[in-house]
Amino acid sequence: MSTKDTVLITGASTGIGAVYAERFAKRGHNLVLVARDFQRLETLAARLWEQHGVNVVIEAADLTNRTELERIEQLIASDPHIGVLVNNAGMAVSKPIIGSTPDDFQKLIDLNVTAATRLGIAAANAFAKRGGGAIINLSSVLGVAHEIGGAVYAGSKAFVLSFSRALHNETASLGLRVQAVLPGATRTEIWERSGRGIETLDPAILMDVHDMVDAALAGFDAGELVTIPALPDVADWQAFDAARLKLLPNLSRNAPASRYGVKVVEHAA
Ligand SMILES: NC(=O)c1ccc[n+]([C@@H]2O[C@H](COP(=O)([O-])OP(=O)(O)OC[C@H]3O[C@@H](n4cnc5c(N)ncnc54)[C@H](OP(=O)(O)O)[C@@H]3O)[C@@H](O)[C@H]2O)c1
Numbered sequence: 001m002s003t004k005d006t007v008l009i010t011g012a013s014t015g016i017g018a019v020y021a022e023r024f025a026k027r028g029h030n031l032v033l034v035a036r037d038f039q040r041l042e043t044l045a046a047r048l049w050e051q052h053g054v055n056v057v058i059e060a061a062d063l064t065n066r067t068e069l070e071r072i073e074q075l076i077a078s079d080p081h082i083g084v085l086v087n088n089a090g091m092a093v094s095k096p097i098i099g100s101t102p103d104d105f106q107k108l109i110d111l112n113v114t115a116a117t118r119l120g121i122a123a124a125n126a127f128a129k130r131g132g133g134a135i136i137n138l139s140s141v142l143g144v145a146h147e148i149g150g151a152v153y154a155g156s157k158a159f160v161l162s163f164s165r166a167l168h169n170e171t172a173s174l175g176l177r178v179q180a181v182l183p184g185a186t187r188t189e190i191w192e193r194s195g196r197g198i199e200t201l202d203p204a205i206l207m208d209v210h211d212m213v214d215a216a217l218a219g220f221d222a223g224e225l226v227t228i229p230a231l232p233d234v235a236d237w238q239a240f241d242a243a244r245l246k247l248l249p250n251l252s253r254n255a256p257a258s259r260y261g262v263k264v265v266e267h268a269a
Helices: 015-026 038-052 066-078 102-129 151-174 190-194 209-221 234-250
Strands: 006-010 031-035 056-060 082-087 133-138 176-181
Touching (some): 006 066, 006 102, 015 031, 031 038, 038 056, 056 066, 082 102, 102 133, 133 209, 151 176
Parallel strands (some): 006 031, 006 082, 133 176
């Protein structure tokens, strides 16, 4: 990432995205801000221009709408100044699976998975052509802690984590860096929007949104590929990842493990 890169932030009208916008503006980056609420984006853009003197382009778009999503993909592909994507727009649905319909979760999948993936692919290709760039993907601690979240939201954030790490592996040699950020509960509107009042949360687990983004950016500056702002001891994550890596040589073999008692016969190739 160069200090001159324009930063495109999705979900920038409030919450985590709006704080990323403020922090990148403070660092002198021009911005492209994407969300549905034009009025809120406009108010934020005016403030950032006034306070930090950066250019801010507003793109009002519903990223669950394919036509509008493709417009943002094309913008990333065609604007040579964009060198950082903050893939942040996301939503939660506080509903148990039992009693829900598949449609209750469709927008969540469209936004958290489809839009994040398509924008990530568009950015990776554009940045590779430009000789480098950075993608910051907002996952969640629920991506590794499905015990404490709804199945579809947790699954979507596990996808974002896995997508981020694999995308980094695929593109690092082309000058790209992909960071996955795993916030714990953070004080934003997402809770009310999801149907769960923020007052139901224990304040001991709830982080201020500015502190969360500042920690995530400190992790970004330090070159971390996975940043968990709340985790006190990074060695715990490293041990978790080391255990995962230990599985690697044995995950794909030509015979089932002996504990399954399968009598292996010669199969024709
Ligand atoms: N807050 C937490 O506790 C927490 C924890 C872990 C991970 N995260 C993740 O962090 C990211 C940001 O969350 P947040 O807490 O800042 O949420 P938030 O306060 O609800 O803000 C969400 C942002 O996304 C935008 N957005 C929502 N639907 C959209 C759509 N269909 N098209 C385009 N933009 C849309 C919203 O703006 P408009 O309404 O104007 O479109 C808003 O700017 C999400 O990916 C979330 O899953 C949050």
